[in-house]
Amino acid sequence: MTGPRRQARALPDSEEPEVAGPTGSNPAQKRKGRALDTFTAAGAAQLGGPEWLQQRRARAFADFEVLPLPSEKEELWRYTPIDELELGGYRPAAGPAGDPIAELMADAFLNDLSEELGERSALVVVRNGAPVSFVRTGLPEPVSLGGLAIASGETILGSVVGDGDSLVRLNDAFVPDAVVVDVPPGVLVEEPIVIVHWCDGEVAGAEGAPASFPRTVVRVGRDAQASVVEVVAGAPGSVRALVLPVTELIVEDAGVLSYVSLQVLGTGAWHLARLSGQAGRDARLRVFTVGLGGAYDRSRTDCVLLGQGGSSELRSAYLGTRDQIHDIRTLQDHAAPQTTSSLLCKGAVAGTSRSVYSGLIRVRNGAVRTEAMQTNHNLVLDERAHADSVPNLEIEENDVRCSHASTVGPVDEDQLYYLESRGVPPERAEELIVLGFFDDIIDRSPIGSVAGRLRREVRIRLAEALGIGADANG
Amino acid sequence: MNEPESRRHLLKVTGLRAAAGGKEIIHGVDFEVHGGEVHVVMGPNGSGKSTLAHALMGRPGTTVTAGSVTLDGVELLELASWQRARAGLFLALQQPIEVPGVGLEAVMAEALDRPGDDRARGDDLGDRLRAEAAAIGFDERFLHRALNVDLSGGERKRNEMVQLGVLRPPFCVLDEIDSGLDVDALGAVARRLEQATRQWGLGVLAVTHFHRLLVELRADVVHVLVAGHIVATGGPELAEELEHTGYGAYAAS
Numbered sequence: 001m002t003g004p005r006r007q008a009r010a011l012p013d014s015e016e017p018e019v020a021g022p023t024g025s026n027p028a029q030k031r032k033g034r035a036l037d038t039f040t041a042a043g044a045a046q047l048g049g050p051e052w053l054q055q056r057r058a059r060a061f062a063d064f065e066v067l068p069l070p071s072e073k074e075e076l077w078r079y080t081p082i083d084e085l086e087l088g089g090y091r092p093a094a095g096p097a098g099d100p101i102a103e104l105m106a107d108a109f110l111n112d113l114s115e116e117l118g119e120r121s122a123l124v125v126v127r128n129g130a131p132v133s134f135v136r137t138g139l140p141e142p143v144s145l146g147g148l149a150i151a152s153g154e155t156i157l158g159s160v161v162g163d164g165d166s167l168v169r170l171n172d173a174f175v176p177d178a179v180v181v182d183v184p185p186g187v188l189v190e191e192p193i194v195i196v197h198w199c200d201g202e203v204a205g206a207e208g209a210p211a212s213f214p215r216t217v218v219r220v221g222r223d224a225q226a227s228v229v230e231v232v233a234g235a236p237g238s239v240r241a242l243v244l245p246v247t248e249l250i251v252e253d254a255g256v257l258s259y260v261s262l263q264v265l266g267t268g269a270w271h272l273a274r275l276s277g278q279a280g281r282d283a284r285l286r287v288f289t290v291g292l293g294g295a296y297d298r299s300r301t302d303c304v305l306l307g308q309g310g311s312s313e314l315r316s317a318y319l320g321t322r323d324q325i326h327d328i329r330t331l332q333d334h335a336a337p338q339t340t341s342s343l344l345c346k347g348a349v350a351g352t353s354r355s356v357y358s359g360l361i362r363v364r365n366g367a368v369r370t371e372a373m374q375t376n377h378n379l380v381l382d383e384r385a386h387a388d389s390v391p392n393l394e395i396e397e398n399d400v401r402c403s404h405a406s407t408v409g410p411v412d413e414d415q416l417y418y419l420e421s422r423g424v425p426p427e428r429a430e431e432l433i434v435l436g437f438f439d440d441i442i443d444r445s446p447i448g449s450v451a452g453r454l455r456r457e458v459r460i461r462l463a464e465a466l467g468i469g470a471d472a473n474g
Numbered sequence: 475m476n477e478p479e480s481r482r483h484l485l486k487v488t489g490l491r492a493a494a495g496g497k498e499i500i501h502g503v504d505f506e507v508h509g510g511e512v513h514v515v516m517g518p519n520g521s522g523k524s525t526l527a528h529a530l531m532g533r534p535g536t537t538v539t540a541g542s543v544t545l546d547g548v549e550l551l552e553l554a555s556w557q558r559a560r561a562g563l564f565l566a567l568q569q570p571i572e573v574p575g576v577g578l579e580a581v582m583a584e585a586l587d588r589p590g591d592d593r594a595r596g597d598d599l600g601d602r603l604r605a606e607a608a609a610i611g612f613d614e615r616f617l618h619r620a621l622n623v624d625l626s627g628g629e630r631k632r633n634e635m636v637q638l639g640v641l642r643p644p645f646c647v648l649d650e651i652d653s654g655l656d657v658d659a660l661g662a663v664a665r666r667l668e669q670a671t672r673q674w675g676l677g678v679l680a681v682t683h684f685h686r687l688l689v690e691l692r693a694d695v696v697h698v699l700v701a702g703h704i705v706a707t708g709g710p711e712l713a714e715e716l717e718h719t720g721y722g723a724y725a726a727s
């Protein structure tokens with residue numbers, strides 16, 4: 001069920017060996033100390049905004065100062081390179097007006113993207129975590145869309161994710177503003193709301209690489225329906241960047257929310273995303289996260305079902321090329337009776353990349369007649385690549401149906417033979433099978449209009465990974 | 475259509491021995507199929523029929539230890555599976571494999587993507603797929619599903635037939651194409667095959683357990699495979715005999 005476990009990694013070369021002595025000689029504490037040189041209370045205070053937000057940032061920063069940074073010793077961070085995170089090498093990204101070259105690249109990306117995503121009800125552009133424009137194109141009047149200044153901002157911000165760990169606190173302390181979507185009860189939003197984040201990467205000569213703190217909060221009221229697409233892009237090429245997004249999704253009774261995120265940062269970026277969702281009675285939450293870019297790409301998705309009959313559908317796709325690391329953590333949390341969750345995560349690793357999938361189904365006391373399903377498939381496309389799959393169950397009730405399945409391995413020999421027996425050459429057969437592996441999950445995207453773009457992004461990277469130049473859009 | 479010409483195709487199997495899972499299963503078989511002919515292979519479960527089919531196609535894990543398989547003089551055993559297919563051999567599997575996310579049309583386009591072959595081009599392929607599906611009463615909407623995913627046993631067999639019709643190879647090996655088919659589908663498949671023998675001189679080697687397929691196909695030759703040996707070869711009357719006697723009579727050989 002799980003691949004061979006890795007040995008605990010040695011400390012990075014730059015670290016001095018741990019010696020007994022006064023506080024501060026511990027590597028983790030040293031790293032923390034350096035982080036506090038670039039992430040400061042004054043920096044957080046400078047961000048402005050409503051009084052409550054400023055106070056909230058100050059509290060968050062105070063927490064961040066004392067909380068430990070995550071460590072590979074914790075189960076939640078096992079198999080990750082988190083001990084290598086040198087926060088001191090980053091600084092909060094400049095606001096919306098970053099450097100002009102990045103501006104041009106962001107515009108080009110946006111043009112290209114907006115043609116392909118088709119119909120939408122609104123487009124929000126966010127630069128380094130700060131929303132720069134909200135354009136409504138048919139979004140029903142009663143829907144609120146804006147920054148934290150809109151009425152419900154203060155009450156819903158943080159209401160799902162809670163205080164979180166030191167990285168969530170860091171987002172809380174340095175978030176310039178959030179994108180808030182509030183769909184009142186009974187309102188149906190037909191076309192998706194598209195949010196595009198562009199995050200700057202390191203510029204030669206500048207001190208430290210930029211760190212961005214995107215924040216999105218979506219609330220879908222009782223009997224309402226909406227769909228939201230988030231694209232996280234930027235730091236093109238292999239420049240360094242740190243992107244720490246926090247997304248909160250709230251679906252009230254009998255509401256339906258479909259959410260897709262696509263991460264296509266450059267290969268030097270660290271992207272550590274935290275998504276927390278909750279669904280009420282008979283509510284339905286559908287989430288699909290796609291992680292393609294980044295040097296280290298982490299996606300933690302927790303969905304809690306709070307009301308009877310609520311359901312969640314979690315999907316995730318990841319593709320590792322070069323020496324990327326993809327790290328997917330999921331929690332299907334059942335806190336009410338007759339709730340249903342289904343999870344499908346599919347990923348492939350090529351080159352010397354690796355991936356970790358670790359997911360937990362938790363059925364709390366009282367969540368009787370729960371149904372939970374968890375499936376993770378991994379394709380290992382190179383002998384030097386590696387995938388770990390760690391499904392877990394934590395069940396406090398008897399009357400439940402839970403299942404999990406996971407596979408890790410190369411392209412299926414029988415499938416290859418089958419295609420070859422039709423006259424398809426082996427390289428083309430492998431390519432078809434791997435593309436099909438992804439198409440299979442993309443076809444089930446909760447928002448159909450993004451499927452074309454998702455497919456194209458996967459194809460471009462696969463073409464590179466499998467060493468095939470032409471025919472990337474075939 | 476131009477049958478005399480196609481009759482020149484020849485699939486020739488000589489002294490073929492094949493092993494799987496470390497033991498020899500096919501102990502030296504010989505036969506010849508000419509273009510336009512229908513040969514049937516019958517034999518008890520586990521006698522090696524599928525192993526023979528895979529040995530011809532070159533499935534990984536099925537090792538040929540001796541013998542020769544030529545198609546119009548070309549030694550297939552020296553070729554990779556995909557090259558054998560391109561040389562003119564088609565295998566319809568006893569259990570067609572599911573390939574999630576991979577469409578039939580994409581696979582056929584790749585299979586036909588050869589220099590000098592324009593059958594893969596544009597609308598042509600779509601038309602051909604639809605025509606082949608119609609010929610055997612295969613619902614068109616299945617053409618858009620991923621290969622064999624969410625298809626019933628019989629639908630998978632018909633899917634194999636659609637591919638055969640699109641690829642139009644000189645020879646096909648059909649491993650129990652009839653199992654899982656309903657009566658009407660069986661009739662339609664048999665008619666399509668029979669027509670193909672005339673249309674492009676298709677040579678057929680059909681593995682089956684049932685007399686019925688033989689009759690529908692108007693088989694020319696019947697081979698009886700028992701424990702890895704062809705123990706008898708004859709006309710359709712041989713199959714009729716087996717209906718009554720079973721394979722018991724050959725057990726000793």
Ligand SMILES: Nc1ncnc2c1ncn2[C@@H]1O[C@H](COP(=O)(O)OP(=O)(O)OP(=O)(O)O)[C@@H](O)[C@H]1O
Pocket residue numbers: 494495496499517518519520521522523524525526535568
């Ligand atoms: N990979 C393998 N490893 C071990 N034994 C194998 C393997 N493949 C086939 N065999 C054995 O070889 C024998 C022949 O199998 P084969 O599938 O060719 O039979 P068959 O004639 O097609 O049977 P059926 O009529 O049931 O389809 C069987 O005893 C089978 O168990």
Ligand SMILES: [Mg+2]
Pocket residue numbers: 523524525568649
């Ligand atoms: Mg068989």
